Amino acid sequence: MxxxxxxxxxxxxxxxxxxxxxxxxxxxxxxxxxxxxxxxIDLARLPEQLGSPASLNALRLSLITATISTALCVVLGVPLAVVLARSGARGVRLLRAVVLLPLVLPPVVGGLALLFLLGRNGFLGYVLDVLAGVRIPFTTSAVVIAQTFVAMPFLVVSMEGALRAAGDRYERVAATLGARPMTVFSRVTVPLLLPSLGSGVVLSFARALGEFGATITFAGSLEGVTRTLPVEVYRQAEADLDSAVAVALLLVVVAVVVIVVARPRALEGVRS
Structure with a gap:
């Protein structure tokens, strides 16, 4: 001190x-x-490389899918973090270990797992194909799912840690005064989470933006459909290394801008 x-x-x-x-x-x-x-970097060719249709399409797709994935992480991950931090049910410790698996699994393994689940021959993918005619792999939806799979644990860990650090005394008081569980969640738990939510969102967005292994395994590399910036870097590295370096620089710049713009606001929320 x-x-x-x-x-x-x-x-x-x-x-x-x-x-x-x-x-x-x-x-x-x-x-x-x-x-x-x-x-x-080849400065003479940099404008041409960054302004190519393939690079711009990859940038657009990465920003769109990372934003959607981050929104899904918030909608699904915040309730999960509350369950892990506040529930006293049996099996919560095992559930926590399962939730953290994407943090330690190689992304390619995660992509294979998604493919075997939602692919045409996967048990859930087969049902979706037969009953609804829906095929998820190698679509933009597959990119969003892959990014959400690898990014959501970052938000869950951040939120659960914030809840455990804050304790549950306010929620206990609200429950003692007769508040229903949903009222306690909306009026007490959510305000406790808000200061740390910004940090979790930044981490999730950055992770989704840089996701490669699960994406290329589960979604493939189709320009304008599934070819995000990391996948574009990989594709360019096989044909033109200078172009790959330029696209990689673009990815670095976008990630730095996101962190610099959003991270200070998240930290201000934590301090307040």
């Missing part, structure tokens, strides 16, 4: 000198690869 000086102001605790070296190494591991990417 910060101490107070003679004038009554806060005195920062300072940073131990021993932490500076590993911090510098950690920063180098993050920054230097980006610097290497920047050094590889």
């Amino acid at each position: 910060a101490s107070r000086n003679e004038r009554g102001g806060d005195v920062p605790a300072g940073v131990p000198k021993v932490l500076w070296l590993p911090s510098a190494v950690a920063l180098a591991l993050v920054v230097l690869p980006v610097v290497g990417l920047l050094a590889r």
